[in-house]
Amino acid sequence: MNFARQFLALLRVNLAGLVERPTSALTILVGVTCAVGALVSMLAMGTGARRQELGNVRADHVILGKTGERPGQSDIPRDEAAAILGLPGISKGSAGEPIVVFESMTFIEGRRRGTGARIYFPVIGVTPNVTDYLPEMRFTEGRMFRPGLHELIVGGSCGRQFAGFNLDDTRLIHGVAWTVVGRFDEGDAQQCVVYGDVDSIMSAFKSNTYTSVAVMLRSASEFGAFRGAVAANPALHLDVLHESDVVEDEFKQLNAILYFAAYFVGSIMALGATLGAVNSLYAIVDSRRRELATVRAIGFGPGPIVVSVLVESVLLAIPGALLGSGLAWILFNGLAASPFGYSIRLAVTPALVGLGILWALGMGLLGGMLPAVRAARIPVTTALRAI
Amino acid sequence: MKFLPLVWSGIWRKPGRTVLIFLQVCVAFALFGVLQGLKTGVERLISQTRADVLLVHGSLALFDPLPLSLLEQIKSVPGVKVVAPVELFGATYQSPDQKLGVVAVRPVEGWLSAFSFTIAPEYVEAFRRLRTAAIIRDRLAKKYGWKIGDHIPLLSKTAQKTGSTDWAFDVVGTYDDSDLGGSGDTLLINYDYFDEARLADTGTVKHFKVAIADPAMAATAADEIDRRFANSANETRTESMRELAQSQLQSIGDLNFLIRSIVGAVFVALLFATATMMMQSIRERLPELGVLKTLGFTDAAVFVFILAEALVIFMAAAAGGLGLALTVFPLAAKIVPGLSMPLTVVAAGLACAVFAAIVSAAIPAILAARSNIVAALAGRP
Numbered sequence: 061m062n063f064a065r066q067f068l069a070l071l072r073v074n075l076a077g078l079v080e081r082p083t084s085a086l087t088i089l090v091g092v093t094c095a096v097g098a099l100v101s102m103l104a105m106g107t108g109a110r111r112q113e114l115g116n117v118r119a120d121h122v123i124l125g126k127t128g129e130r131p132g133q134s135d136i137p138r139d140e141a142a143a144i145l146g147l148p149g150i151s152k153g154s155a156g157e158p159i160v161v162f163e164s165m166t167f168i169e170g171r172r173r174g175t176g177a178r179i180y181f182p183v184i185g186v187t188p189n190v191t192d193y194l195p196e197m198r199f200t201e202g203r204m205f206r207p208g209l210h211e212l213i214v215g216g217s218c219g220r221q222f223a224g225f226n227l228d229d230t231r232l233i234h235g236v237a238w239t240v241v242g243r244f245d246e247g248d249a250q251q252c253v254v255y256g257d258v259d260s261i262m263s264a265f266k267s268n269t270y271t272s273v274a275v276m277l278r279s280a281s282e283f284g285a286f287r288g289a290v291a292a293n294p295a296l297h298l299d300v301l302h303e304s305d306v307v308e309d310e311f312k313q314l315n316a317i318l319y320f321a322a323y324f325v326g327s328i329m330a331l332g333a334t335l336g337a338v339n340s341l342y343a344i345v346d347s348r349r350r351e352l353a354t355v356r357a358i359g360f361g362p363g364p365i366v367v368s369v370l371v372e373s374v375l376l377a378i379p380g381a382l383l384g385s386g387l388a389w390i391l392f393n394g395l396a397a398s399p400f401g402y403s404i405r406l407a408v409t410p411a412l413v414g415l416g417i418l419w420a421l422g423m424g425l426l427g428g429m430l431p432a433v434r435a436a437r438i439p440v441t442t443a444l445r446a447i
Numbered sequence: 448m449k450f451l452p453l454v455w456s457g458i459w460r461k462p463g464r465t466v467l468i469f470l471q472v473c474v475a476f477a478l479f480g481v482l483q484g485l486k487t488g489v490e491r492l493i494s495q496t497r498a499d500v501l502l503v504h505g506s507l508a509l510f511d512p513l514p515l516s517l518l519e520q521i522k523s524v525p526g527v528k529v530v531a532p533v534e535l536f537g538a539t540y541q542s543p544d545q546k547l548g549v550v551a552v553r554p555v556e557g558w559l560s561a562f563s564f565t566i567a568p569e570y571v572e573a574f575r576r577l578r579t580a581a582i583i584r585d586r587l588a589k590k591y592g593w594k595i596g597d598h599i600p601l602l603s604k605t606a607q608k609t610g611s612t613d614w615a616f617d618v619v620g621t622y623d624d625s626d627l628g629g630s631g632d633t634l635l636i637n638y639d640y641f642d643e644a645r646l647a648d649t650g651t652v653k654h655f656k657v658a659i660a661d662p663a664m665a666a667t668a669a670d671e672i673d674r675r676f677a678n679s680a681n682e683t684r685t686e687s688m689r690e691l692a693q694s695q696l697q698s699i700g701d702l703n704f705l706i707r708s709i710v711g712a713v714f715v716a717l718l719f720a721t722a723t724m725m726m727q728s729i730r731e732r733l734p735e736l737g738v739l740k741t742l743g744f745t746d747a748a749v750f751v752f753i754l755a756e757a758l759v760i761f762m763a764a765a766a767g768g769l770g771l772a773l774t775v776f777p778l779a780a781k782i783v784p785g786l787s788m789p790l791t792v793v794a795a796g797l798a799c800a801v802f803a804a805i806v807s808a809a810i811p812a813i814l815a816a817r818s819n820i821v822a823a824l825a826g827r828p
Contacts, residue, residue, distance in 0.1 A: 083723045090719045094712035101705070128543050135604065168507045169684070178694055233507060235680050265511075325478065325709060332474040332713070336720035339467040343727050391708070 066360050070368035075375070077348060084340040085376055091333035092380025092423055093387065096416040099326030100408060101388040103415070106318040108407040113311050114304065116196065116246065119280035120151065121303035124273040124290070128299070131306055132165050135269035136298070143296060147289045149282035150275055153192035159276040161186050161193045164262050164269075168233065170222040170252075181222065183212070183254045185261030193276050194246075202227050202242030207257045210264075213242035218252035225254075233264050273298075330423055337427030341373055345435045352435055353443030362436035369435050373428030374421060381420030385413040450748075454755045460732065465760065468724055472764035472803075473771070475717040476796055480772025482706050483795065484788035491789050496692040499662035500561055501669050504654040506682035512651035513681055515642075521655055524671045526664035531558045532638055532652040538603040538614065540591060547587075547601065548631050553638040561656035563625045563688075564635075570620025578640040581616035584633050585623055593618050606646040614644075657685070714803065722807040725757065729811040736815050737823030750816035757808030758801065765800030769793050 078085045124144065125131030141162050150158040164185040172179055188207055191197060205211035210233075218225040230237040238256065246253060262268065277286055287300040345352070352365065389408040458465055503521060505511030515532055522530045534551040552558065554575045559566065566574075566582060574580045583593055593599060597618045606612050616636055624633070642649055657672070659665045669685040676683045686694075729736075736749055769792075776788045 083726065087720045087723045091716045094716040098709045098712055101708070105705075232682075235678075235682075325482070328474055328478045329709075329713060329716075332471050332478075333716060335467050335471040335474065336716070339464060339471070339720065339724055342463065342467075343724070 063361070063364055066364035067367050067371075070355065070360065070364055071371055073351065074348075074368055074372045077344075077351075078372075078376075081344055081347065084344050087340045088333075088337045088373070088376040088424075088427070089380045089383070091336040092377045092420050093384040095326065095329035095333040095423065096381045096384030096420055097387045098329050098384075099322060099419055100385050100412050100416045101392045101406070102318070102322035102325055103412050104388060104392055104406040104408045106315060106322060107409055107412060108405045109311065109314060109318060111407055112405065113307050116194070117304045117307055118276075119302075119304075120277045120282075121193075122275045122277060122283065122286065123301050123303055123306045124275065124298045125271075125301070126299070127297045130309075131272035131299075131301065132163075134271060136271070136273060137269055140296060140298070141270050141273050143293065144273055144275065144290075144298075147286060147293075149277050149286040149289070151278045153189050157189070159189060159192045161190050161274040162258050162270045163272045163274060164258050164265075164267060165271045166261065166265050166267075168231075171224065173221060173223050179222070181218075181252050181254065183256060183261065185258035186255050187258050190255060193274060196246075198245045200243050200245050202240075205241055205255065205257055208260060209257065210236055210238040210260055211241045212238050212254055212256045213244060214240055214255075215244060215246040215253040217246070218254060219243065221252055236264065274303075326419070330419060334423045334427045337373060337377070337423060338430055341369065341428055341431035342434070345369065345431045348435070349438055349443045352438050353440045356438070356440045357444065365436040366432040369432035370425060370428040373431075374424035377420040377424030377427075378417065381417045382413075384420075385416045388416075389413075450752070454752055454759065457732075457752060457756045458759060461728070464724065464728065468721055469760055469764045469767075471717065471720060472761055472800070473768040475713050476765040476768025476800065477771040477775070478713055478768075479710055479796055479799070480769045480788070480792060481776060482710055484772060484776055484792045485786070486703060486706055487789045487792050488786045492786060493689060493692050496689045497563070498687045498689040499659045499665050500563075500688045501657040501659060501665060501672070501685050502654050502688060502691060503657060503672055503683050503685045506673075506684045512648060512653060513655070513683065515650045515652055517676065517681060517683070518655065520675055521657060521672055524668055524675070526659050526661060526668040527657055527672075528660040529555065529557045529561050529656075529658040531555055531561045531656045533654050533656055534638055534641060534651070535653045536603055536605045538601040540599065540601055545591075546632065548633040549601070549603070549636060550633055551636050551638040551641040557658070558656075561658040564622045565625065566622040567620060570622070573619035574635070574637070577617060577619060578637055579615070579617050580619040580637060582620045582622050582635040583618055584631075585621040587632055587634065588621055590632070595619060595621075607644050608646050610646065714799075718803055718807055721757075721803070722810065725753075725808050725811040726814075729753065729815050733815070733818055733823045734826050736818060737820050740818075740820045740823065746816040750812045753812035753815050754805065754808050757804040757812075761800045761804035762797065765796055769796045 123131045124136070126134035126136055129135075144160055145158050150160060153159045165182050166185075167180040168183050170179050170181050188204065191204065199213075200216065202213070205213050212231075214225045224231055225240060225243075227240055227243060229240045231240075232238075258270070262270075275286070277283060283300075283302065290296050290298055290300050355365070356362075385408065392406045393408040394405060503513070503517075505513050518530055518532060521527060532553050536549050536551075538547045538549050539545055540547055552562075554571070559571065570582055574582055581599065587593060591599075595618055599616055599618060601614045601616070603612055603614055605614075607614070616634070622635065638652075657668070659668050665687055669687065672685045673683055739749060739752075740746070773788055773793070
């Protein structure tokens with residue numbers, strides 16, 4: 061009780077004293093704001109990337125690729141792919157046929173909207189039952205492509221990022237005009253996705269093998285049985301993977317770079333801000349030598365003094381964290397950054413703001429530690445004699 | 448010079464404070480060095496790539512095959528010096544995870560001018576003479592213990608006419624590649640041997656490398672090549688190696704805004720902190736400065752002392768921070784192979800340090816210079 065009373069009295073005196081030294085308090089605030097702002101905005105890129113990557117991933121989706129090859133870059137012959145249709149555990153589509161999508165992916169050239177910069181984006185040839193495989197796919201404009209024709213359907217983000225993806229736009233692929241006949245909304249995913257009929261795409265690119273096969277299972281729990289059935293079939297030399305694993309693997313490198321960069325920059329700036337806080341708090345404590353000696357002389361314990369300085373430091377750091385997160389949100393939230401060829405919409409989430417506050421708490425506590433100990437150790441007699 | 452001890456003792460008046468400011472500046476410049484180094488390093492890498500070497504590829508994608516028959520037409524374009532057909536394919540050595548990139552080239556007269564390879568002349572000669580010859584990246588020699596004269600068996604997805612996917616080449620030399628993307632495990636083989644031996648896609652190339660006689664003509668030659676094949680079944684897209692590097696590294700350029708914001712934030716926080724500290728320090732030292740003035744030091748001398756103290760701390764700390772950045776830079780540079788920190792960044796950093804020192808010490812120094820002796824001795828501003 062006594063401890064709490066002493067602590068509260070000291071804290072009130074400390075905070076009132078800050079008004080006289082606004083620059084020292086501001087130094088801590090500005091330092092923490094910048095450090096948290098940088099950390100949160102860099103992490104927002106990683107969070108945005110993850111949100112996009114895993115946005116449309118479903119537990120009942122599995123991807124097959126040739127053994128030892130990456131799905132999307134492997135070569136699955138047509139007869140081997142056809143054998144997958146007869147495997148057990150596959151969900152049935154509206155017409156009663158198994159939901160197995162044969163895919164053939166290639167990259168073609170596009171132009172970025174605005175800058176006109178050249179970029180290569182994936183065109184995925186798929187069988188028309190892709191609509192059963194992706195139930196969340198909704199057409200916002202136009203219609204599905206018709207098999208055998210040179211028609212493309214495009215995701216919503218393509219139109220935002222690249223030129224030439226409006227309805228009825230045509231683009232030449234090997235001298236043949238392909239028409240955009242539909243635009244669809246792809247849920248959370250922000251990557252530009254373009255689909256066309258798999259047979260048309262394969263004949264246009266003179267390819268005779270699928271690059272991957274996507275399967276929708278009756279339920280996620282069938283995965284083990286399905287994998288077993290593939291392994292037991294001597295005609296199939298395929299790896300069976302969860303969709304989430306394929307996506308994670310694809311983005312592993314990008315995520316590693318983004319998180320490394322965020323924590324590298326965030327930590328260095330936090331170190332700088334902590335050093336600044338230590339210096340400012342030392343100055344604040346020094347300017348209070350007389351008051352501190354007085355309260356020690358009238359019987360205040362060292363414990364409340366230490367805690368009061370620490371709390372003061374944390375109280376100065378928290379607004380910095382909020383301000384920093386706020387600035388990151390205003391400046392960067394929703395902004396599309398495209399590091400390393402990916403297009404990422406930065407996402408400043410409550411979890412990130414929470415992390416920023418924790419980070420600030422750490423800076424406040426570490427920065428306050430030494431000055432607090434010094435405050436409690438001020439020798440009463442010499443300090444009073446100095447008056 | 449004789450006043451140096453005075454400046455020195457001013458710096459160490461409160462050692463704890465000085466050390467903290469030193470560390471803070473040091474940290475800020477270490478971060479500046481790494482971030483700015485990445486940005487400038489990438490820009491320098493781009494400017495080092497060659498603008499007088501063109502790459503002709505299919506208009507749809509980088510790896511869309513083109514017929515070899517385009518070669519003569521490309522050659523007849525004014526300004527074109529050398530046209531070298533290039534085919535690329537993947538292979539593995541012994542186990543599926545020991546992957547190799549195989550580059551099939553035709554060693555036509557002067558072909559090396561269209562590439563960024565460094566090869567000893569005797570190897571080039573041996574390569575030209577032996578159909579099954581291979582020149583390997585020097586690091587492969589270390590990795591797999593290959594020597595000149597070795598017969599190396601490779602496995603590939605590309606089949607031979609016999610149906611076999613086994614290939615074998617004879618090592619005749621080693622090479623080094625200074626190109627931006629030239630960091631993989633690659634070997635060079637003869638295009639003509641490979642093209643005759645393979646089952647499918649005979650007579651096609653992945654791209655043509657074109658060397659231009661006069662770099663100033665590169666852009667017109669590139670346009671002319673694309674114009675010749677426009678509206679044909681094999682539309683081409685011709686880019687200089689520099690343009691390619693630019694679009695590859697464009698992505699990092701997209702981060703410039705973020706890098707600039709962060710560097711900006713670092714300096715705002717730093718200047719604010721140091722300026723406050725200096726102010727505080729000068730206020731505490733007013734009586735001592737008053738004593739100096741009583742002894743006959745002019746206002747200007749006091750001004751210079753304060754500024755000199757700040758400059759010494761900032762320069763030393765910035766040098767330390769940039770030195771730190773130089774040592775940790777290889778770690779951050781893993782993203783882009785071949786990236787090194789340009790020394791201009793160090794120079795720019797030191798210039799920034801001078802600027803930061805002057806900005807944060809100017810107001811306290813003016814305050815100190817203007818202070819009245821009597822008031823200063825009493826500790827009043």
